Amino acid sequence: MFHSSESGTATRVLCLGITESFGAAIHALNTTKLTDGVISRSKRMMLDxxxxxxxxxxxxxxxxxxxxxxxxxxxxxxxxxxxxxxxLPPPYAAFVNGIAVHSMDFDDTWHPATHPSGAVLPALLALAETLPSRPSGLDLLLAFNVGIEVQGRLMRFSREAFNIPERFHPPSVVGVMGSAAASAKLLALSPSECIHALAIAASSAGAPLANAATQTKPLHIGNAARRGLEAAQLAQMGLEGNPAILDIPSGFGVYYKDYSPSAMTVPASGDFKWMLEDQDIAFKRIPAHLGMHWVVDAALAARAKLENTARNFDPKQIRRVTLRVPPSKYVDCPLPSTEHQARHSFQFNASSALLDNKVTVSSFSEAQINRPALKELLSKVKVETPKDNQPSFDKMYCEVEIETDQGQSYAARCDTFYGHWRKPLSQEDLVDKFCVNASSVLCSEGVEGLIDVVGNMERVRECSILGSYLSKFQHILHHRANSIIYLVYWSFAHERRGGDQLVLLVHVALADALIHVFAAQLGDGRCGVGETGKLDSLVILLNPDGDLTARKHLGSDDR
Known part of the structure; x- marks a missing residue:
């Protein structure tokens, strides 16, 4: 843009629009702008x-x-x-891996509220595997932080974004923009192409909060990762969008009631101030909506007070449980019937903590949700929303009060849970969480390899090495003792089943490995997988076409 001086001499004054400034910044940021603090925090985000x-x-x-x-x-x-x-094709790999990240609501949360990493990392890793010049670990860190930074800046265009959301699920709004920015950086797009990547991505933004507590919610992250990657690739091919998409109310402004955008600038020399340096990330200890962490910690503390006084804990002595939480309709679910509803229920998480003295991955199984003791306790839970309890992850609190049949009352309040950005998880606890999660699928070599690669990411020559560790699943003969395999086979009449059939009841974590192991042993055949509906198990049927002598029976010594 040109401005004229008072003397009439034409002087060129760079006055970029909002979207132009973002395009220029995405293009201009380089690895020299990464600080030790940002690298450290983003590696924690990647590992989690x-x-x-x-x-x-x-x-x-x-x-x-x-x-x-x-x-x-x-x-x-x-x-x-x-x-x-x-x-899978890169966009679909980004899609399914993004869904996996958010499928249990176990992923990180930022402030203003969004899940920043799940929309960015799956897109970058899918893209990195296909580039002719393989990006380094430092390249990945830069692109990842560009994607995180863009999300953080966009959320600060509105005060509405600082509160627990009411209309749109934030990752579907800013996540797709972060994915587009990160992918554009990894593709080394020009400033103009970066602008159009954002414009294209904006047309895939936005998902209604009504789909929270359903199987569709994880698709918000998967779609953000996929659509952002596609936007960057389309921009690279020359597709264009509105170059002022961030500047105008009818552009990105449609997602906020109080939209007030500001430019993103990168100094030619000196440090760049990353949002991540000032605002740390919350890492979850339980696979549920972030707000559940407050209610769980308060419930555990209230139960401890009761036990210290009564010397034992009997749920039947509870007459009433009162939860004092911020107002938020989509996490007020009195009687959840599915795991996704349970992950978004103050009542369920408080009751589970009171009954079991813990909340874990298994707390959200069908068996746990439907147990009579839990349903009885849920019927005694009342929710209150005090006026001073603000619906913001930065300001909210939760208080749990237990009243017994004997007229005694035990209350506890949580203002900041362990894992919140004000009380971050230690590195040891973050790694422990990763190990527990990753070892449910990977062998020890894969788990340890990922810890090593991510921990040294800034020195890794090719970040695509992550892919080799992400596929090192548990070997069939080296799984945990509690993953017992029962193997039985018999012959069916040819007119009924078309041949012999191998039937396995197996822990779900090993299902994929078993299909490949036994399909290889028995010859190419059709593999059918059906859920048993009991515990975490599957029934696998293998119908081999070839020689059946390769069948192996796994006895107790083979577990």
Missing amino acids: TLGVGLIGSRTAVFNKALTYSQSFKSDEMSSVWGKSQIT
């Missing part, structure tokens, strides 16, 4: 995201999305986390 994505690859919603995505093929294929024999 990989862990929750791996355990998420065992979920029903992930497997449905994977089955759908396998119908698409391309010349370029990228890894699916935890699946050694499966690759």
Whole structure:
């Protein structure tokens, strides 16, 4: 843009619009701008995201999305986390891996509220595997932080974004923009192409909060990762959008009631101030909506007070439980009937903590949700929303009060849970969380390899090495003792089943590995997988066409 001086001499004054400034900044940022603090925090985010994505690859919603995505093929294929024999076109790999990350609501949360990593890392890893010049670990760190930074700046265009959301799920709004920015950086797009990548991505933004607490919610992250990557690739091919998409109310402004954008500038020399340096990330200890961490910690503290006084804890002595929480309709679910509803229920998480003295991954199983003792306690829970309890992850609190049949009352309040950005997880606890999650799918070599690579990411020559560790699943003969395999086979009449059939009841984490192991042993045949509906197990049927002498019976010594 040109401005004239008072003397009439034409002087060129660079006055970029909002979108132009973002395009220029995405292009201009380089690895010299990365600080030690940003590198350290973003490596923690990457490790946690990989862990929750791996355990998420065992979920029903992930497997449905994977089955759908396998119908698409391309010349370029990228890894699916935890699946050694499966690759997908990069956008679909980003899609399913993003879904895995958010499938259990176990991924990181930022302020203003969004899940920043799940929309960015799956897109970058899918893209990195296909580039002719393989990006380094430092390249990955830069692109990742560009994607995080863009999300952070966009959320600060509105005060509405600082509160627990009411209309749109934030990752579907800013996540797709972060994915586009990160992918554009890894593709080394020009400033103009970066602008158009953002414009294209904006047309895929926005998902209604009504789909929270359903299987569709994880698709918000998967779609953000996929659509952002596609936007950058389309911009690279010359596709254009509105170059003022961030400047105008009818552009990105449609997602906020009080939209007030500001430019993003990168100094030619000196340091760049990253949002991540000032605002740390919250890492979850339980696979549920972030707000549940407050209510769980308060419930555990209230139970401890009761036990210290009464010397024992009997849920039947509870007459009433009162929860004092911020107003938020989509996490007020009195009687959840599915795991996704349970992950978004103050009442369920408080009751689970009171009954079991803990909340874990298994707390959200069908058996746990439907147990009579839990339903009885849920019927005694009342929710209050005090006026001073603000619906913001930075300001909210939760108080749990237990009243007994004897008229005694025990209350505890949580203002900041362990894992919140004000009380961050220690590195040891973050790594422990990763190990538990990743080892549900990977062998020890894969788990340790990922820890080593991510921990040294700034020195890694090719970041695509992550893919080799993400597919090192548990070997059938080296799984945990509690994953017992029962193997039985028999012959059916040819007119009924068309041949012999091998039937396995197996822990769900090993299902994929077993299909490949036994399919290889028995010859090429059709593999059918059906859910038993009991525990975390599957029934696998293998119908081999060839010689059946390769069958192996796994006795107790083989577990």
